[in-house]
Amino acid sequence: MDIVLLAFLAATAVAVLRVRSLFAVAMLSGIYSFLSATFFLVMDAVDVSFTEAAVGAGVSTMLMLATLAQVGHEERPKPRGRLLPLLVVGITGAALIYGTLDMPAFGDPDAPIHHHVAPRYLEQSLEATGVPNVVTSVLASYRGYDTLGETTVIFTAGVAVVMLLGLKRRRGKGEEDDHA
Amino acid sequence: MMEFVGHFNYWIVIFLMMLGFYTLIARGNLVKKLVGLNIFQTSVFILFISMGKVEGGTAPILEPGLGPYSNPLPSVLILTAIVVGVATTAVGLALVVRIREAYGSVEEEDIHKQDESF
Amino acid sequence: MREHLVPRVGTKILVPFILVFALYVQFHGDFGPGGGFQAGVIFAAGIILYTMVFGLGEGRRVVAPRALLTLVPLGVLIYAGVGVVCMLFGGEFLDYSALAHDPRHGQELGILLVELGVGTTVAAVMITIFFAFAGRGE
Numbered sequence: 001m002d003i004v005l006l007a008f009l010a011a012t013a014v015a016v017l018r019v020r021s022l023f024a025v026a027m028l029s030g031i032y033s034f035l036s037a038t039f040f041l042v043m044d045a046v047d048v049s050f051t052e053a054a055v056g057a058g059v060s061t062m063l064m065l066a067t068l069a070q071v072g073h074e075e076r077p078k079p080r081g082r083l084l085p086l087l088v089v090g091i092t093g094a095a096l097i098y099g100t101l102d103m104p105a106f107g108d109p110d111a112p113i114h115h116h117v118a119p120r121y122l123e124q125s126l127e128a129t130g131v132p133n134v135v136t137s138v139l140a141s142y143r144g145y146d147t148l149g150e151t152t153v154i155f156t157a158g159v160a161v162v163m164l165l166g167l168k169r170r171r172g173k174g175e176e177d178d179h180a
Numbered sequence: 181m182m183e184f185v186g187h188f189n190y191w192i193v194i195f196l197m198m199l200g201f202y203t204l205i206a207r208g209n210l211v212k213k214l215v216g217l218n219i220f221q222t223s224v225f226i227l228f229i230s231m232g233k234v235e236g237g238t239a240p241i242l243e244p245g246l247g248p249y250s251n252p253l254p255s256v257l258i259l260t261a262i263v264v265g266v267a268t269t270a271v272g273l274a275l276v277v278r279i280r281e282a283y284g285s286v287e288e289e290d291i292h293k294q295d296e297s298f
Numbered sequence: 299m300r301e302h303l304v305p306r307v308g309t310k311i312l313v314p315f316i317l318v319f320a321l322y323v324q325f326h327g328d329f330g331p332g333g334g335f336q337a338g339v340i341f342a343a344g345i346i347l348y349t350m351v352f353g354l355g356e357g358r359r360v361v362a363p364r365a366l367l368t369l370v371p372l373g374v375l376i377y378a379g380v381g382v383v384c385m386l387f388g389g390e391f392l393d394y395s396a397l398a399h400d401p402r403h404g405q406e407l408g409i410l411l412v413e414l415g416v417g418t419t420v421a422a423v424m425i426t427i428f429f430a431f432a433g434r435g436e
Contacts, residue, residue: 044237158267167426241329
């Protein structure tokens with residue numbers, strides 16, 4: 001099942017690379033997010049699947065469309081040579097594949113990732129916090145400090161966008177209204 | 181060749197990553213670059229999550245009677261990463277809109293030409 | 299979108315369900331998939347859908363930009379505030395066990411409040427970003 005999904009994902013990524021109509025690219029990236037959400041579901045990561053579907057196929061696509069409405073819909077093909085990017089990508093890919101040779105096999109329950117902190121979370125979470133969803137309890141309690149930082153990052157992004165684009169637009173485009 | 185079968189998943193995901201990376205560096209249109217970055221990010225998530233899966237496990241929501249659970253830790257990290265990713269994409273797209281207003285185009289070459297002609 | 303009757307009617311029916319579903323996901327995040335982020339994004343998606351179909355003016359009527367600007371930092375403040383309250387009750391920063399009479403209830407209360415803060419900020423930021431993008435094109 002996952003091989004099928006991965007094949008679809010690869011096809012979508014290639015399409016994003018080749019297609020020139022940017023509307024299609026936005027839609028394709030939405031499809032890519034949706035397919036990866038399905039993949040996460042197959043991998044038993046339900047929270048992540050939920051979030052990726054809502055964020056990637058929803059909000060991200062809406063933002064891209066909102067941008068395209070102001071920026072233009074066609075990409076101009078580049079006549080420049082393609083050797084250097086291919087070389088960079090090839091070297092990086094080879095290095096990564098070399099790195100994965102040391103990894104445990106896919107789905108192996110004896111992998112070191114499952115032996116340090118994870119069993120402790122799985123066993124003690126219900127008693128210590130009363131919350132069956134281990135992902136929520138780890139996110140909000142065991143690693144709550146990180147989640148505070150993440151919320152601050154989202155807040156900062158909101159502030160940045162408002163500073164760049166302004167929140168209130170009255171009349172005329174000549175006004176530089178950067179303060180909300 | 182047991183390695184081959186166990187690692188095939190990872191290699192496909194690395195291929196996806198490289199597709200996104202190539203889109204990022206080899207295309208001139210700024211919006212397409214951002215989409216490539218997005219694909220790159222999502223592929224990294226796929227790689228990470230697939231490392232947390234346990235054969236025959238279920239989702240890590242504790243219920244009496246359910247068998248081995250898949251690892252919740254990658255889920256937590258990736259959850260944070262997804263939301264941070266969309267925040268980054270939003271700021272990037274806002275920058276693209278402003279660039280368009282300042283330079284009149286979102287193709288990398290046009291922007292370089294305008295910069296060099298000063 | 300004045301002429302498109304089907305999206306208008308469909309959206310008017312769907313949006314309340316979407317918003318209620320977002321609230322369900324927020325509070326049910328302890329027992330099933332869900333939690334603050336998902337709820338915030340779904341809530342924002344509902345409002346954005348309404349704005350896309352009925353126009354930015356209508357969207358601004360439903361969610362005032364002033365209210366948004368208050369909600370965005372409010373979530374972060376709730377989160378950090380819970381941490382400080384824990385310190386005031388004798389524990390460490392973000393040590394929820396100090397919040398109630400026994401550690402387990404303290405943890406549940408702390409997680410609930412904290413997820414609420416996260417959901418608020420995420421929803422408000424997503425809506426704000428969309429309004430900013432849409433407002434730029436006017």
